[in-house]
Amino acid sequence: MQAYLDFMWMTRDFKFFIINVVADFILSLSGVVAVFLLAERFAGIGVWSRDQVLFMLGYAALVDGVLEMFCSYNVLHISRRIGRGQLDHTLVQPQPLWMALLTEGFMPFSGCWGFLAGLGISAWAFGQLDLALSFGWWLGYGVHLLSSCAVVLAFSFLWGALAFWSPVGAEEISSEAVSFTRQLKSFPLDGLHPILVNGLLSVVPVGFVAWYPCRVLLGINGDAGSLWVTPLFACALSLVALIAFKKGLHYYGQTGSQRYLRWGHRS
Amino acid sequence: MDKLDRNATYAGDIAVELKGVDKTFYQRQRSARVRDVFKNLFRPTLREIHALRQVDLTVRRGEIVAYAGPNGAGKSTTVKLLSSVLAPTSGTVRALGMDPMQDRVRYVNRIGVVFGQRTELWWDQPVSASFEWKRVVWDIPQERYERMLGLVRELLGLDEFFDSLARQLSLGQKMRADLGLMLLHEPEILFLDEPTIGVDVLAKRNILDFIKNINREQGVTVMITSHDMDELEQLAGRIVMIDRGRIAYDGPFDRLRSHFGDRRRLRLQTGGEEAPALEHAELLQTQAGWHEYVFAAAQVKLPTLLEAAAAQVPVLDVETHRAPIDEVIADIYEEWEE
Numbered sequence: 001m002q003a004y005l006d007f008m009w010m011t012r013d014f015k016f017f018i019i020n021v022v023a024d025f026i027l028s029l030s031g032v033v034a035v036f037l038l039a040e041r042f043a044g045i046g047v048w049s050r051d052q053v054l055f056m057l058g059y060a061a062l063v064d065g066v067l068e069m070f071c072s073y074n075v076l077h078i079s080r081r082i083g084r085g086q087l088d089h090t091l092v093q094p095q096p097l098w099m100a101l102l103t104e105g106f107m108p109f110s111g112c113w114g115f116l117a118g119l120g121i122s123a124w125a126f127g128q129l130d131l132a133l134s135f136g137w138w139l140g141y142g143v144h145l146l147s148s149c150a151v152v153l154a155f156s157f158l159w160g161a162l163a164f165w166s167p168v169g170a171e172e173i174s175s176e177a178v179s180f181t182r183q184l185k186s187f188p189l190d191g192l193h194p195i196l197v198n199g200l201l202s203v204v205p206v207g208f209v210a211w212y213p214c215r216v217l218l219g220i221n222g223d224a225g226s227l228w229v230t231p232l233f234a235c236a237l238s239l240v241a242l243i244a245f246k247k248g249l250h251y252y253g254q255t256g257s258q259r260y261l262r263w264g265h266r267s
Numbered sequence: 268m269d270k271l272d273r274n275a276t277y278a279g280d281i282a283v284e285l286k287g288v289d290k291t292f293y294q295r296q297r298s299a300r301v302r303d304v305f306k307n308l309f310r311p312t313l314r315e316i317h318a319l320r321q322v323d324l325t326v327r328r329g330e331i332v333a334y335a336g337p338n339g340a341g342k343s344t345t346v347k348l349l350s351s352v353l354a355p356t357s358g359t360v361r362a363l364g365m366d367p368m369q370d371r372v373r374y375v376n377r378i379g380v381v382f383g384q385r386t387e388l389w390w391d392q393p394v395s396a397s398f399e400w401k402r403v404v405w406d407i408p409q410e411r412y413e414r415m416l417g418l419v420r421e422l423l424g425l426d427e428f429f430d431s432l433a434r435q436l437s438l439g440q441k442m443r444a445d446l447g448l449m450l451l452h453e454p455e456i457l458f459l460d461e462p463t464i465g466v467d468v469l470a471k472r473n474i475l476d477f478i479k480n481i482n483r484e485q486g487v488t489v490m491i492t493s494h495d496m497d498e499l500e501q502l503a504g505r506i507v508m509i510d511r512g513r514i515a516y517d518g519p520f521d522r523l524r525s526h527f528g529d530r531r532r533l534r535l536q537t538g539g540e541e542a543p544a545l546e547h548a549e550l551l552q553t554q555a556g557w558h559e560y561v562f563a564a565a566q567v568k569l570p571t572l573l574e575a576a577a578a579q580v581p582v583l584d585v586e587t588h589r590a591p592i593d594e595v596i597a598d599i600y601e602e603w604e605e
Contacts (some may be wrong), residue, residue, distance in 0.1 A: 001399070001400055001403040004396075004399070005389060005392055005396055008396055009391055088347075088350075088352045089385070091350075091375075092350055092351065092380050092387075093375065093404055093405075094373070094375045094404070094405055094406075095372060095404060096372060253352075253354045253368060254353075256352060256353040257352075
């Protein structure tokens, strides 16, 4: 159903359709091009070769693309919905909240262009790298990709839950959290002070969006045990986000929405 | 205060039941003085807002109940409690035998909610797409969907804008589309919170006719809030009035009028600009030889007033009618404030 709505929206005007596609492509590429040019100029960054950097950039673009495709309509920017009082729309639908949120953000037509750009970059990187692509490796790649998406989503929901308590002050907090991960995701973190690296792999888990999973997948750190780190961290962060969100939702049930703004996908 | 005399009801006959419901909100108070900045931050003063206090309310199946009160009286809070988006502080809320918060998914499948200032329509989509979306999300069987779609398209006149984008509709068209959308799954209860706010006279009449029609034809229970009392009187036999969170009146409109004095208007044409002085009647205005008075029918009879007028000046013409219910209600609100 959401795919149908998205298709109808996307195809309402041919000029609009083309502009949308081009803009999404440019946005996806602009997010990774600076780091790629650095890698190109210096034949790599630190222990990463140019092609490995390309692989990481493709991976990062795919994470963005998947989230764009499945978590649009302010599902990823959940604090907007909470802060604007629009969650009421979802609560009067006869389906569990998680199901509504998982389905409402699905935009396979208008939201797929970033994903396609990520596929393109990844395909180019695979062509350059000499990887032994077994079934197990692909499975690991898929699990890591989903885990990275889960980390970004959970990080957004964890901060976004604050909007239950402070709808005005925290309305844009999810967007800021997501934007933070987007800005830093494409930088290799090797060589930073260990405290900073640990901070970027825990408190602000930007390292799990692309850098750490790609190190593992490319065998850069050579530690097989670390295969589990990203999925486990994603599970743990999702659990914390779930608890925070449920607490916020309970609070919302006590206070309701004190304001309603007409922005968003509905009036 | 009067309570509606009701026959004993059995559980299956009750659509909505609120027992001893309290709803309290806390509002942070802030002083504008700079010296209070730390107090505002770390030890803010919280003001308790009692949106509802010990509310007991029963609505039977098939009833249309008008739910009225001044701004901030607790009307929207009640509708939210009954729409699964808000929990009471204490007391029990039951509707269709369910707890709206605990049984949310099952419950909202059997009710319809319209908030006058919001829309459930997909903003950048044609109205038809929102209807299709509703069919899928509410899992409405095809036969029922087509039957109800035909009904609402005809009764609400949706055809003229069914393929237009929701954001291009007028307020009245949007409300009609929202009402139609709400009815697709054949809800057993409708909660309408200010459904005609900002809507023009013609659209308002269409909406009211439609609500009456589906209540009569389909036996749908309706609970409606509005500031427009005349509109509520046209629609509902029973009015529940709420003031500062308490139910202040629950009964028929007629009894409300008689309780607060059956106010009538009297217009006399005398040809002159000097209005006759009438005991127990208050002169409202004089214009082009017409003099308008208001009086309480229980206090003074109409023939007495006419006799008194005729004794002073020649009376050329007479008009009389009941004062609009809005006036009665305004008097009640004023009395409550005092």
